[in-house]
Amino acid sequence: MEKSAWFVWPFMLGFMFALVVLLLRYLWWLRSLWRRPSSRLLSRMFSKHSLLAVREIFSEGLLHLRIYKRNRRLGFMHMSLALGWFMMIVGGKFETWFHSGQFLHGTWYAVFFRYFEPQTAGGWAGTFWLHYMDLGLLLVLTGLALAIMKRIRKRILGIHSSTRHTLVNRVALTFLWMIFPLRLVAEALTFGQHGGGGFLTGSLGRCCFSSGMLAGLELPLWWAYSLSLGAFFVVLPFSRYLHIPTEMALIFLRHWGLRAAEDLQPEKALQAFEIHACSACGLCLDVCPAIKDHPFQSAYFLRALRSGKGWESLASTCLSCGACEEACPINLGLEKLRTAARGKIHEKHHAVYSYLPTVAPVETSRVDVLLFTGCMGRLKPATTKALKDLFEEAGLTWVHLDEQESICCGRPLSLAGRAGEASALREHNRNLIQGQQARMLVTTCPICLKQFRDDYGLELPVYHHSEMLWYCLRAGRLKREKGTACFSYHDPCELGRKSACYQAPRELLQSCGTLLPLEREQADALCCGNSLGALSLSLSERQALTSRTLKVLEVSGAQSIVTSCPLCQHNLARQSRLPVRDLAEVLAVTGLPEQHGQRTAALAAVQEL
Amino acid sequence: MNASEYLPKDEVAIIGGGPAGMQTALALSERGFSVRIYEQKEQLGGHLKGWHHLFPHGVAASDLLGQLKEQVLARAVPLHLGQSVDRLQKVGAGWVLWQGERPLGRAGVVVLANGFALFDARRKEEYGYGLYPSVLTAADLEAVFRKEQPWPFGSDRMAPQVGFVHCVGSRDLKCGSPHCSKLCCVTAVKQAMAVKSLFPEAQVYCFYMDLRMHGLEYEELYRKAQVDYGVRFIRGRLSEAAPGQGKRLHVKAEDTLQGRPLHLQLDMLVLMSGMVPAFLLEQQERAVFLKEPVFGSGFVPVQGLLAAGSVVQQEGLFASGACKGPATLPEVFADAAAVAREVEQYLKSLKAVAHA
Ligand SMILES: Cc1cc2nc3c(=O)[nH]c(=O)nc-3n(C[C@H](O)[C@H](O)[C@H](O)COP(=O)(O)OP(=O)(O)OC[C@H]3O[C@@H](n4cnc5c(N)ncnc54)[C@H](O)[C@@H]3O)c2cc1C
Numbered sequence A: 001m002e003k004s005a006w007f008v009w010p011f012m013l014g015f016m017f018a019l020v021v022l023l024l025r026y027l028w029w030l031r032s033l034w035r036r037p038s039s040r041l042l043s044r045m046f047s048k049h050s051l052l053a054v055r056e057i058f059s060e061g062l063l064h065l066r067i068y069k070r071n072r073r074l075g076f077m078h079m080s081l082a083l084g085w086f087m088m089i090v091g092g093k094f095e096t097w098f099h100s101g102q103f104l105h106g107t108w109y110a111v112f113f114r115y116f117e118p119q120t121a122g123g124w125a126g127t128f129w130l131h132y133m134d135l136g137l138l139l140v141l142t143g144l145a146l147a148i149m150k151r152i153r154k155r156i157l158g159i160h161s162s163t164r165h166t167l168v169n170r171v172a173l174t175f176l177w178m179i180f181p182l183r184l185v186a187e188a189l190t191f192g193q194h195g196g197g198g199f200l201t202g203s204l205g206r207c208c209f210s211s212g213m214l215a216g217l218e219l220p221l222w223w224a225y226s227l228s229l230g231a232f233f234v235v236l237p238f239s240r241y242l243h244i245p246t247e248m249a250l251i252f253l254r255h256w257g258l259r260a261a262e263d264l265q266p267e268k269a270l271q272a273f274e275i276h277a278c279s280a281c282g283l284c285l286d287v288c289p290a291i292k293d294h295p296f297q298s299a300y301f302l303r304a305l306r307s308g309k310g311w312e313s314l315a316s317t318c319l320s321c322g323a324c325e326e327a328c329p330i331n332l333g334l335e336k337l338r339t340a341a342r343g344k345i346h347e348k349h350h351a352v353y354s355y356l357p358t359v360a361p362v363e364t365s366r367v368d369v370l371l372f373t374g375c376m377g378r379l380k381p382a383t384t385k386a387l388k389d390l391f392e393e394a395g396l397t398w399v400h401l402d403e404q405e406s407i408c409c410g411r412p413l414s415l416a417g418r419a420g421e422a423s424a425l426r427e428h429n430r431n432l433i434q435g436q437q438a439r440m441l442v443t444t445c446p447i448c449l450k451q452f453r454d455d456y457g458l459e460l461p462v463y464h465h466s467e468m469l470w471y472c473l474r475a476g477r478l479k480r481e482k483g484t485a486c487f488s489y490h491d492p493c494e495l496g497r498k499s500a501c502y503q504a505p506r507e508l509l510q511s512c513g514t515l516l517p518l519e520r521e522q523a524d525a526l527c528c529g530n531s532l533g534a535l536s537l538s539l540s541e542r543q544a545l546t547s548r549t550l551k552v553l554e555v556s557g558a559q560s561i562v563t564s565c566p567l568c569q570h571n572l573a574r575q576s577r578l579p580v581r582d583l584a585e586v587l588a589v590t591g592l593p594e595q596h597g598q599r600t601a602a603l604a605a606v607q608e609l
Numbered sequence B: 001m002n003a004s005e006y007l008p009k010d011e012v013a014i015i016g017g018g019p020a021g022m023q024t025a026l027a028l029s030e031r032g033f034s035v036r037i038y039e040q041k042e043q044l045g046g047h048l049k050g051w052h053h054l055f056p057h058g059v060a061a062s063d064l065l066g067q068l069k070e071q072v073l074a075r076a077v078p079l080h081l082g083q084s085v086d087r088l089q090k091v092g093a094g095w096v097l098w099q100g101e102r103p104l105g106r107a108g109v110v111v112l113a114n115g116f117a118l119f120d121a122r123r124k125e126e127y128g129y130g131l132y133p134s135v136l137t138a139a140d141l142e143a144v145f146r147k148e149q150p151w152p153f154g155s156d157r158m159a160p161q162v163g164f165v166h167c168v169g170s171r172d173l174k175c176g177s178p179h180c181s182k183l184c185c186v187t188a189v190k191q192a193m194a195v196k197s198l199f200p201e202a203q204v205y206c207f208y209m210d211l212r213m214h215g216l217e218y219e220e221l222y223r224k225a226q227v228d229y230g231v232r233f234i235r236g237r238l239s240e241a242a243p244g245q246g247k248r249l250h251v252k253a254e255d256t257l258q259g260r261p262l263h264l265q266l267d268m269l270v271l272m273s274g275m276v277p278a279f280l281l282e283q284q285e286r287a288v289f290l291k292e293p294v295f296g297s298g299f300v301p302v303q304g305l306l307a308a309g310s311v312v313q314q315e316g317l318f319a320s321g322a323c324k325g326p327a328t329l330p331e332v333f334a335d336a337a338a339v340a341r342e343v344e345q346y347l348k349s350l351k352a353v354a355h356a
């Protein structure tokens, strides 16, 4: 190597710096594991789980398949940037190995290989590597062009909202954008002067950079390339680009069985990796029902957690509708993180539930169904009545556990991050439930459902009433004929996204009428606007959300809106032009008509007197 | 007809033949203007038709209505019954009234007197209206008093337990009705006393947020209800109504003055459903639409103060009575006279311009 090699130093220093900082940060985050290594983690490390992690890194870290599924153009942008860069790193390694016969080199050697060995012959294999490296570069440059377009006109990439960046991120972004065009020009100039090159750099060199007058520019261009690389690496550990290595580390840790903590620890263990793995891809923005009203979406919330400033208000305004968690391509546990943050806010407030009566188990006879309607069920007596009629029709025996006195299932408190209080309520209800002999627990409230399923550890199976009615229908215990009614169905967040129950309500409605397709439904459904999760959204903001959701539901032809959550129903009904009913009411056809009948009959009797 | 030549004559069209419409018609007719009333129903009277007796003195509603109708007949005010106006079109300086695609007539001035609607109590499902036969609205109870509807409990119940819930669908932001209907309080007092006179053994409870006895002699009536009739007033919102023993209702509330929860078994629960807009006024250039109200729509907006009857943004369009917001009959009658004077001044000013 005769040429001056000083220019590689900015890159080398930056690279080493990034490596050291990353290592220190990761070690710090994993400090607790260091002290108490779990045997489970160790055993998973040397098993197929690591291979699975590699596969996920390939499909998500490089190909970005999940983003691609949601939004092709955006997925392509991420894929070209990551895959192109990856191709160049791997290709560079192999190329230098091929040409020098030696596997180990200084890191810089492959990066600046073209400068040091501009004319590498090597037959068809050498040519292959030239074209291959150009292909990688072309991919990155395409991705870059799309990224620039995204900043200028996001609609082109099929998105409505993109994240707004902080200063350090804008600096990092500028360096990143400079790296690859500089590499293109530097390589092209070298090839123009010395000959050779692949389809991209070689051709560009021959047509634009072969003049001898440009020879003096070669070294400065490589300097600029090295400087921008080095500068990018220096800011990387402090910018959102930290997500690139962190996402990979996160995937490994998850596959090795590490789980996020319940309380907020943004600089510790899996939580730290989750918070820093967000690429600010922005997929969580467009799906958020409140995107037009409040900038509290997950990308911003995570950013606030990273900086340690302002996360409190962002944590409590969100509706906990789960749309962003569903959309997040790296499956971050966003609700859990938010709940943990809320717990931190409420740390100092403590409610006491010592007044709850102690429950003594009573001998009860065995029934089919233990019905729990919850606090929200109290707002919707018609649903409870309809469901009981359906039980009768299906020949099921039941006990209504909270008919007289109800004690909250605990989920509102756990969504507010008040884990301790929630568990006091759960304890009480668990005793009540265990005092009964039933084959299953059925609840009309998806909020309770989730809590009973996930956090009670009950022995008996827990169903939402839509699931139970669906089983009855399939088993022929309920029979319905398809009528002429046309419904639009609102998927409650807690039942749909949170409990993945989409089919049962739909099939029930289709059994007795026509279900209309909607612009946003199932996993993409909008929140009713009044979720229990929203702790600090104002009434008018909630009402604006509700009317947006109603616009989706009021499709032409719909005669009524049907849902299967008392809170959603309560909330939608207040603002809706169309009647809003619960599934059970639709199925039971109870309530008003019958009652009107009674009134007119009674009236007729009076008038006869 | 040539639209541009059309000048308003001294013709006034009144939309709505309730107390406000009739009284405004009378006041204008007395001032020498020619008026006509467009009423969507087959009869005059508006909500007054459905009431039994009136606060604070217990005058029979049918007597008052009879007097009003007599006067309207005596002045031979032309009546267009069964005609529902849904659109006003500005032609020249006057108006053409439409029902769908059918022109109903024309006038120089239009007075909206199409009143209010009752809040749909089924929207507060937790109170069980439409679900349990023993839950009524105040309007239903008037129908019971008028013997158009039966009592919800058997005739064997000599000592029924009765509850009244104030502010149902009033002062309720979540229901989109931020306003106070202002006469539910005194209506509950009136009805509670009536129940007590019919069933002296009855236990009657009124659940209120705060009592607004703003009118002449209302406060006195309230005192009488407590002292002479033994009606019990409980400050606190009802949380829910559920089926109780037999045909009764199980009602939960909190007495917020004493800070204790209450559980009651009731034979009848009366919801004081408030007054809400009957229609949504949609103003366009040279046209006004009367549409179905939507969530959060308000009453007819007027300029206020010295122009309390002039609808904002519209020349020659006035509003009288409860279409502008909750009002009692004495207020409606006083308003009618004021609106008539405003209309007169408007027409005079037009004439002055025409002469000049
Ligand atoms: C439960 C209850 C009890 C009450 N008791 C008393 C009492 O004891 N004493 C008292 O002073 N006040 C009482 N009031 C208040 C009283 O009813 C009102 O002040 C009065 O009815 C208002 O009169 P109005 O003409 O403005 O409206 P309304 O009575 O509503 O009359 C409006 C009329 O306009 C007609 N109309 C509506 N739209 C159209 C259209 N597009 N085209 C044509 N016609 C139309 C309607 O059919 C109706 O006839 C009570 C109110 C309630 C709710």
Ligand code: SF4
Pocket: A277, A278, A279, A280, A281, A282, A283, A284, A285, A298, A299, A302, A324, A327, A328, A329, A330, A332
């Ligand atoms: S939270 Fe997930 S969806 Fe949102 S920006 Fe971060 S990575 Fe993308």
Ligand code: SF4
Pocket: A284, A287, A288, A289, A290, A296, A297, A298, A318, A319, A320, A321, A322, A323, A324, A325
């Ligand atoms: S949970 Fe719903 S409301 Fe909250 S940030 Fe995510 S998408 Fe928005």
